[in-house]
Amino acid sequence: MLKTVRTEVRAAGRRSGAALALVTGLALVSGCVPGKDAAPARTDDKPALTTATAPSRALVVWTDTMCATTATLDATRKQSARKIKELAHPTNDPASAHAPASAPDPVPGPPYRPDAGFTADSYLNWASSSVEAVAAGYAGLRPSGIPAADRLRAQLAAGVGEIRPEVTRLSDYFALTSLSPAEKTERAKRVGALLASLKQPRPDLPALADKNPELAAAYHLAPRCVPTPAAGRPVRPADPSPQLPPPADGTDFAACADGKCEVRLTPDPVDIKVGDTKLTAWVKNRVVRLRTAYPTGGSGSMTLGEGGRGTYGGPGGETVTVTVKLLRVDEANVEITASRA
Incomplete structure (x- = not known):
């Protein structure tokens, strides 16, 4: 058809x-x-x-x-x-x-x-x-x-x-x-x-x-629908890594200090201060990777895909939440928020 x-x-x-x-x-x-x-x-x-x-x-x-x-x-x-x-x-x-x-x-x-x-x-x-x-x-x-x-x-x-x-x-x-x-x-x-x-x-x-x-x-x-073959012609798939729209705060990671920001991550690790928490974040192979060292000792790490959400902290203290809004092979727009119970 x-x-x-x-x-x-x-x-x-x-x-x-x-x-x-x-x-x-x-x-x-x-x-x-x-x-x-x-x-x-x-x-x-x-x-x-x-x-x-x-x-x-x-x-x-x-x-x-x-x-x-x-x-x-x-x-x-x-x-x-x-x-x-x-x-x-x-x-x-x-x-x-x-x-x-x-x-x-x-x-x-x-x-x-x-x-x-x-x-x-x-x-x-x-x-x-x-x-x-x-x-x-x-x-x-x-x-x-x-x-x-x-x-x-x-x-x-x-x-x-x-x-x-x-x-x-x-x-x-x-x-x-x-x-x-x-x-x-x-x-x-x-x-x-x-x-x-x-x-x-x-x-x-x-x-x-x-x-x-x-x-x-x-x-x-529809731009996000994969074309179907036509007349024996090979299909060229959609670009798997189109350019992401700019996040609200770009690469201004200092904007996260007040507890709310939306920033761009790349394969280069960056240190991000969010309230009392310090995160190291980067993108590798379509995965957002996060690490942190707790002031009381110990560390934590997590990996997130597109739409994923991860949280550091717990009841009674500061909670930092990272949400992956958009993700490509080597870049991601993430939202970071901090709150206290």
Whole structure:
């Protein structure tokens, strides 16, 4: 069906300038998605549409959100499986198994050996945040007007909704403070099993688009939907690392001193003072990495993926929370806040 749409488009492009004007307006709408300023670069994979097949603005946005949310769900399941495997068989460096052999750790000193309880804490925080983000993505979609697509959204939302309460309960921060490392690890494994139980319904969105011209046109325009093959031509996937929008405070890490900031992290480790807490933070292989030394002795470390949230501190004292808003291979926008109970 996508092949048919493209064939009609090429003929229409020679006949009507009005159709091109309509597509330009839609391209501007789809380009408003955060981090997608470079979306027009994909126009060679997304030809113009005739007025007969051009989708509504609302359907393009709907399809784009479905693609992005489902991609996040798929990535969460894969990352969860890897994290649970690392929890069962820890290495000196949680990200080392996925780093190039020639890539040195940017932080000098003795190798870091993660504590099982702390690693489980980090995983549970990340898993809970990821499930919340996916649930919110599906819940925010109104009916598309295409019954098969709406049924698919409902199935995906129901699957996430079914495991969400148990993931939230098992990841409760205050409940975890009283558990042993072994008990935390057991909870992490249970959450991992819940995420692994989620399956992609069939037919998926690309398959539905192949059968519906209007949905196919919207899918073809949506910047976060992976193009499907056409006329035997190999597909050029979307740029996996588009430029991130600038965070509110840029690289002004001193802005975090008052307990609230949004900053950009890179592979170069930086020291960030947040209230009474000092963090060392950087990005490596699509992972935000954090370390801190406590004034009373000891240290803590965590790794976070996109949408992940980690907390230092506890009841009765200062609590510092780091949330990964956006993440690419070698950069991330993170929000850091500090509060007292």
